[in-house]
Amino acid sequence: MQASTLTINASKLTFVSTLQERIAEIMAAANLTVGQIAELTGVSSSAVTQWKDGPTKTIKASPATKLAAKTGYSAIWISTGEGAKRLAPQHSSISSEVGDRIELREMRKIPVVGEVKGGDDGYLEELEYPVGHGEGFVLYPTNDPNAYAVRVRGDSMHPRYRAGEFVIVEPNIEPQEGDDVVVACTNGKKMLKQLNWRRDGEIQLLSINNGYGPLTVYEHEIQAIQLVAGRARRNALQF
Secondary structure (H helix, E strand, O other): OOOOOOOOOHHHOOOOOOHHHHHHHHHHHHOOOHHHHHHHHOOOHHHHHHHHHOOOOOOOHHHHHHHHHHHOEOHHHHHHOOOOOEOOOOOOEOOOOOOOEOOOOOEEEEEEEEEEEEOOOOOEEOOOOOOOOOOOEEEEEOOOOOOEEEEEOOOOOOOOOOOOOEEEEEOOOOOOOOOEEEEEEOOOOEEEEEEEEEEOOEEEEEOOOOOOOOEEEEHHHEEEEEEEEEEEOHHHOEO
8 A cells, every 4th residue: 555645835834933033134134233223214222122122023014114125125024024025135225324235144153152141230140251262153144253152041131031042242343322232341240231322431221131220330441342243042052
């Protein structure tokens, strides 16, 4: 007796991504920060942060259309995750305020250089910086040759960064207001915060999980501010 064969028509299978996954893909592929997307779409940086980290599930037509016009992605796909992903050429012009052209990033092996968790005082614990090798790597689209990753421990930064995920840091990319950043202080302490504003020699930082109020520090107290480009899933680690 001839065995039966089950055939699946892949063209009829539809996977609808989350808004957070779509925004992460656009930010990585188009080399855009939270602040730049806010400028492009005419919304606040906090609104874009909600798109990127939840719990927002869809985007209204107007900002989705503006983002589509600048990135080449479909407005419907950006907003709902349905339909064709791209309806325009891969490279699209961006206004001069945020760059001349979108530059698609290359997939690179990003070294995992340690683990990090939020401490009781709002500072990070056990954050290590690149020393030329890591504890494995994750694949991530970036043009920063010095990009590195750290694994998140614990739930102190939930829901934006979940335990077991990897935070991707691009030290050579200038952060914009509204971006998540790793801040290294001159006293040796480090923080993972959202950059709220910079002016008159001061910097204001916001808590990732709203567990602490805004923190305003002098620029001379900061050794480095490095852009958090995104995150990778728990199972992304390779050796």
